[in-house]
Amino acid sequence: MSGADANKELYNELRKLTPDELLRDEIPRFDRASPRERAQRVSLVRAAGVVFSESGSKAQREIVRAWLRDLLNDHDEKIRRYAMTALPKLGATAEDERALLTLMKSSSIEREKKFLAETLEKIGGVATLEQLPALAPRTEQKVKAAIARTEQPGRIRLDHTLAQVSGVRIHLRGRDGLEMIVRSEVEEAILRSGKFRIVSCTKGLVVLAPTAPFSLGEIYALRCFGTLAFLIGRTDMAALPAIITAPDTRRIFDAFTEGTVRYRIEFVGKGHQRAAVQHIAEKAYARCPAILNDPRQALWMIEVRTDTVELRPRISPDPRFAYRQQDVPAASHPPLAACMVRLAGPMNDEVVWDPFCGSGVELVERAIAGGVRALHGTDLSAEALDAARRNLTAAGLDKVPAHFACTDFRAYGGLRRGEASLVISNPPMGRRVPIPNMRGLFQDLLQKSTEVLRPGGRLIFPNPLKMDAPPRGLVLVSRQPVDMGGFECKLELYRRG
Ligand SMILES: C[S@@+](CC[C@H](N)C(=O)[O-])C[C@H]1O[C@@H](n2cnc3c(N)ncnc32)[C@H](O)[C@@H]1O
Structure with a gap:
C-alpha cells in the first residue's frame, strides 16, 4: 500500500471514533510516539479537526485547539501543516492567530508559508493585518472582510x-x-x-x-x-x-x-x-x-x-415577509400569495377562507391589504395551524378576527352558505405528500367554494389540473400560467354569479 493510501485508510478509521475515544486513546498515543511513528499517524490531526468540529463539546474543542497550537511547533513540517489546516475547523481564536503569525514570521519554507496564508485568510483578524504588512492582496482582502463581518457587519439601508x-x-x-x-x-x-x-x-x-x-x-x-x-x-x-x-x-x-x-x-x-x-x-x-x-x-x-x-x-429576512416566524414544508412563496391577493382585487368587509391554509401566508397577505372582517383557515395539520396563528400575530394582525380549524376542508362548518367573499388558497399539489384523488380534491374545492361564497365573491388558486366546466354558479374570470418553482400551474380566478 502506498503512503498516501495508508494515510487515507488510517484517516477513515480515526474519523469514525468518538471525541472521547480520540482524547482518551489516540491523542496521548500520538504524543508519546517516536517522530517516525508520529509522521505515519499524521492523519490523526486531520481527523481530530473534523470529529471535534462535528461532535465535540466546547471544552473538548478547547483542549484540541491547544493541542493543535502545540503541534505548530513540531519539528516536522507536515505535522505543522496538518495542524494549521485543522485549526479553523474548531473556530480558531486570537491565541491561535498569534501562534500562526509567530510561525509565519519564523518559517522559511515556501509551501508552509502558503498554507499559513490560507489559514490566516480563514481566521486572521486585526493582528494579521498589523503584523504582516506584506500580505498577499488575496489574503489581505479576506482578512479585511472577516474583520468587517465580525466587528461591524453593516446592513443595507432601506431609508437612504x-x-x-x-x-x-x-x-x-x-x-x-x-x-x-x-x-x-x-x-x-x-x-x-x-x-x-x-x-x-x-x-x-x-x-x-x-x-x-x-x-x-x-x-x-x-x-x-x-x-x-x-x-x-x-x-x-x-x-x-x-x-x-x-x-x-x-x-x-x-x-x-x-x-x-x-x-x-x-x-x-x-x-x-x-x-x-x-x-x-x-x-x-x-x-x-x-x-x-x-x-x-x-x-x-x-x-x-x-x-x-x-x-x-441581500436583506434577510425580507422586511415585507418578516412575519413568517414559522414555516411548514410546503409553505407558499409570499410574493405569489401577494400576487393572488392583488389579482382577486379589493373588496370591503371581506370574509376570507383559505381551505388549505398551512402557515397562513395567503391569509396574512390578504389581511395586510386591509378591509377584512374575518379570516378563516382550515388545515389537516395542527402544527401548520399553530404556525398560521403565530405568523398572524407577528404581522400585527391580532385584531382581525381569525377562526382556525384542524379539519378536512370539506367538513368545515365555520362558514354559512354565502358568507365568504374570498376563497384564496395554495392547495396541495401531491408533490411532497401523494394525494389519492387529486381531481376529486380540486372538484370538491370548486364545489365547496360555490357553496360558501356570496354573489360576487371570488375564488383564486393555482390549479395543476385542466378541469371540466366549473360547478353551476361559478364563472371562470381568468386563467394564466404561473411557475410554481419548477413546475407550471394555471392561476385561476372565479367569480360567484
Ligand atoms: C401547499 S400547502 C399550503 C401552504 C400555505 N399556503 C402556507 O403558506 O403555508 C397545502 C396544505 O394543505 C393541507 N391539506 C392537505 N389536504 C387537506 C385537506 N383535505 N383539507 C385541509 N387541508 C389539507 C396540508 O396540510 C398543507 O398544509
Whole structure:
C-alpha cells in the first residue's frame, strides 16, 4: 500500500471514533510516539479537526485547539501543516492567530508559508493585518472582510436615498407568469409618486427607471415582486472587475450600505465557479480596495446572468415577509400569495377562507391589504395551524378576527352558505405528500367554494389540473400560467354569479 493510501485508510478509521475515544486513546498515543511513528499517524490531526468540529463539546474543542497550537511547533513540517489546516475547523481564536503569525514570521519554507496564508485568510483578524504588512492582496482582502463581518457587519439601508439616478435600471424579478401583476402594482403604487417609469415587462421581469431620487424602502413597499436588483452591466467576464468597481456601481453601494461594502459573486445557474470568482475578486480589489469580496453573509450579491450583471441587496429576512416566524414544508412563496391577493382585487368587509391554509401566508397577505372582517383557515395539520396563528400575530394582525380549524376542508362548518367573499388558497399539489384523488380534491374545492361564497365573491388558486366546466354558479374570470418553482400551474380566478 502506498503512503498516501495508508494515510487515507488510517484517516477513515480515526474519523469514525468518538471525541472521547480520540482524547482518551489516540491523542496521548500520538504524543508519546517516536517522530517516525508520529509522521505515519499524521492523519490523526486531520481527523481530530473534523470529529471535534462535528461532535465535540466546547471544552473538548478547547483542549484540541491547544493541542493543535502545540503541534505548530513540531519539528516536522507536515505535522505543522496538518495542524494549521485543522485549526479553523474548531473556530480558531486570537491565541491561535498569534501562534500562526509567530510561525509565519519564523518559517522559511515556501509551501508552509502558503498554507499559513490560507489559514490566516480563514481566521486572521486585526493582528494579521498589523503584523504582516506584506500580505498577499488575496489574503489581505479576506482578512479585511472577516474583520468587517465580525466587528461591524453593516446592513443595507432601506431609508437612504440614491440621489443620482440617471441611467439607473432596477430589475424586479418574480415567478414567470406573474409579471403583469407585478407591473400593475408598480403602476398603481409607485407611478403615483412620479419617481419611476416602467422600461419593460417581460417573462418574470419588470424593469424600472427611476426619474427622481428614491430609497429602497419605497420599492420594498411593494409586495408582489420576488427580488430587486440593479442592472450594472452586460455579461463580459473580462469586464467584471471594472463593472463591480465602476463609479455608477459604487454610487449604489455607497447610497445603500451602512458599514463596509461586502459582496458575493454568483454565476446564476452555473454552480460555484471558485477559480473565476477568485480571479475577479482579486482584480476588483486591486481596482478598489474599499469593496470587499466576502462569500459569507455578504450584504450584496453580484449576479452574473446569461446577458446581464446585476447587483442585488441581500436583506434577510425580507422586511415585507418578516412575519413568517414559522414555516411548514410546503409553505407558499409570499410574493405569489401577494400576487393572488392583488389579482382577486379589493373588496370591503371581506370574509376570507383559505381551505388549505398551512402557515397562513395567503391569509396574512390578504389581511395586510386591509378591509377584512374575518379570516378563516382550515388545515389537516395542527402544527401548520399553530404556525398560521403565530405568523398572524407577528404581522400585527391580532385584531382581525381569525377562526382556525384542524379539519378536512370539506367538513368545515365555520362558514354559512354565502358568507365568504374570498376563497384564496395554495392547495396541495401531491408533490411532497401523494394525494389519492387529486381531481376529486380540486372538484370538491370548486364545489365547496360555490357553496360558501356570496354573489360576487371570488375564488383564486393555482390549479395543476385542466378541469371540466366549473360547478353551476361559478364563472371562470381568468386563467394564466404561473411557475410554481419548477413546475407550471394555471392561476385561476372565479367569480360567484
Ligand atoms: C401547499 S400547502 C399550503 C401552504 C400555505 N399556503 C402556507 O403558506 O403555508 C397545502 C396544505 O394543505 C393541507 N391539506 C392537505 N389536504 C387537506 C385537506 N383535505 N383539507 C385541509 N387541508 C389539507 C396540508 O396540510 C398543507 O398544509
